[in-house]
Amino acid sequence: MKILFWISLFITFYAFFGYGILLFVLIKIKRLIKGKPVLPIVDMDNLPTCTLVVAAYNEDGVMEEKIKNSLSLTYPASKLEFVFITDGSTDGTAAIVELYPQIRHMHSNERKGKIAAVHRAMDTVNTEIVIFTDANTFLNTEALVNICRHYSDAKVGAVAGEKRVYADADNATAGEGFYWKYESKLKTWDSELYSVVGAAGELFSIRTSLYVPVSPDTILDDFMISLLVAEKGYRVIYEPEAYATESASQNVTEELKRKIRIAAGGIQSIIWLKSLLNPFPIPVLSFQYVSHRVLRWTIVPFLMILALILNFIIVFSGDGSFIYQLLLIAQVAFYLMAILGWIMEERNVKVKIFFIPYYFCMMNYAVLMGIRRYSLGRQSAIWEKAKRQ
Numbered sequence: 001m002k003i004l005f006w007i008s009l010f011i012t013f014y015a016f017f018g019y020g021i022l023l024f025v026l027i028k029i030k031r032l033i034k035g036k037p038v039l040p041i042v043d044m045d046n047l048p049t050c051t052l053v054v055a056a057y058n059e060d061g062v063m064e065e066k067i068k069n070s071l072s073l074t075y076p077a078s079k080l081e082f083v084f085i086t087d088g089s090t091d092g093t094a095a096i097v098e099l100y101p102q103i104r105h106m107h108s109n110e111r112k113g114k115i116a117a118v119h120r121a122m123d124t125v126n127t128e129i130v131i132f133t134d135a136n137t138f139l140n141t142e143a144l145v146n147i148c149r150h151y152s153d154a155k156v157g158a159v160a161g162e163k164r165v166y167a168d169a170d171n172a173t174a175g176e177g178f179y180w181k182y183e184s185k186l187k188t189w190d191s192e193l194y195s196v197v198g199a200a201g202e203l204f205s206i207r208t209s210l211y212v213p214v215s216p217d218t219i220l221d222d223f224m225i226s227l228l229v230a231e232k233g234y235r236v237i238y239e240p241e242a243y244a245t246e247s248a249s250q251n252v253t254e255e256l257k258r259k260i261r262i263a264a265g266g267i268q269s270i271i272w273l274k275s276l277l278n279p280f281p282i283p284v285l286s287f288q289y290v291s292h293r294v295l296r297w298t299i300v301p302f303l304m305i306l307a308l309i310l311n312f313i314i315v316f317s318g319d320g321s322f323i324y325q326l327l328l329i330a331q332v333a334f335y336l337m338a339i340l341g342w343i344m345e346e347r348n349v350k351v352k353i354f355f356i357p358y359y360f361c362m363m364n365y366a367v368l369m370g371i372r373r374y375s376l377g378r379q380s381a382i383w384e385k386a387k388r389q
Helices: 004-034 064-073 091-099 114-122 143-152 172-195 221-232 254-270 281-299 302-315 320-347 353-376
Strands: 050-054 080-085 104-106 129-134 156-166 203-207 235-247
Touching: 004 064, 004 172, 004 302, 050 064, 050 114, 050 143, 064 080, 064 091, 080 114, 091 104, 104 114, 104 129, 104 281, 114 221, 129 143, 129 235, 143 156, 143 203, 156 172, 156 221, 172 235, 172 281, 172 353, 203 221, 203 235, 221 254, 221 281, 254 281, 254 353, 281 353, 302 320, 320 353
Parallel strands: 050 080, 050 129, 080 104, 156 235
Antiparallel strands: 129 203, 156 203
16 A cells, blocks of 8 residues: 555656656756757748648637737848738638738638638648647737747758737736746756657647648647647757737636636547557657656546545555655645635635645646546537636
8 A cells, every 4th residue: 555655656757747757857967968959040041941730719809919919020021921811700700800911811600610711721731830729819029930940950850930919917817827837847848858759739830741641530639730740750849939829718717618628529539549669660759759648538536535644544444654644744744735725715715835735735636627528429520619717
C-alpha cells in the first residue's frame, strides 16, 4: 500500500511539476553541449507565401475587430492571403466579412463544425504555409513574421504560437491565466529540447504540403493536425513572440465546459495517435508526449484520488510515520482551499489565493468527465462556444 501511495504521488507530481524541472535540467545540459539556440534572422524578401485561415461561427461581436487586426499584421502583401469561413453562421458574421474585398470569403448555410470548414478552405490554399487562428483572438503585429521565419529550416514542419489569456487581476478565472503562463514555459522548453507536443488552435501553422485532413469527428483538430506533422519526423516549434490574446472564460463554469471537451478530445487523440506511444521511431518525441500530455489526460486524476485515500488508510491504521501525517495534512489543506475557492466563486467573492487550487482540481475533474463523456460517445466534434469576459 505504501509503495502504491508513493508511485501515485510521484506520477502526479511528475506530470505537473517534475517534468518541468527535468526539462529545465535537460535544456541546461543541451546548452552546455551545443550552446543556446539562435533565432532565425527575419528576411522579408525570403519569407514564404502564407495564408491566414479563420473559421468563425456567429462571431459578429468581434468579427470587425478581428478583420482589422488581421489586415494590420506585418507581412509582405504580395505573399499573404486571407481566407475566412463562416459556415452555418446565422448572425451578421458573414455580412461583415463581405465588406472586406481583401479577404476571400467562404460561406455555407450548413454547419458541419470547424474542421469541416477548415478542410473546405484547405482545398483552395496554394501558398507554402497556412496559419490558423480563432475569430475571438487577436494577434500581435509581428506574429506572422515571427512564425514564418522558422520555415527557413527544412526540418520544421509546424510552428505554434503562444496563447495569452487576459483576465482581470481580481477575477476568479485568474487561475486560467496562471495555467497558460506555466504551459507557455513548458512549451518553450519542449521546443528547445526537440518539439512541442500539440498546438493550440488560437494560433498555429504548418507547411501546406504536410496537411493531413483529419476525420470530421475529430474533437481536437489543431492538436491532431500538428502531431501528425511531428509523427512524420518534422519538428513543431514554439514561438512565444507570436501570440494570440483572448479574454478569460466568463467564469469557472464556462471554463469547465471547455476543459471537459478538451479532455474528451485528449482521450480520442491518445487512442488515434497510439503510434506516438512507441518510443523507437522518435524516442524524444514519445518521451515528451507521454510526460506532457498522456499522463495528464489519462491516469493522473485517478492517482490523485488514490493517493488521498491511501494516505488516510496509512495514517489512521497507525502504520504511518510523521511524513505520512504531514503529507495527509498538506493534501487535506490543499483540497480545503480548493473547496473554499469553489464556494467563493459561487458567491462571487474574489480571493485569488484559493482559485489556483480550485482551478487545478477543476482541470482534473474535467479530465474524469471528459473520459466519461468520450466513453459514452456523447462528445460532438462541433464546438460549443464558452462565454468570455
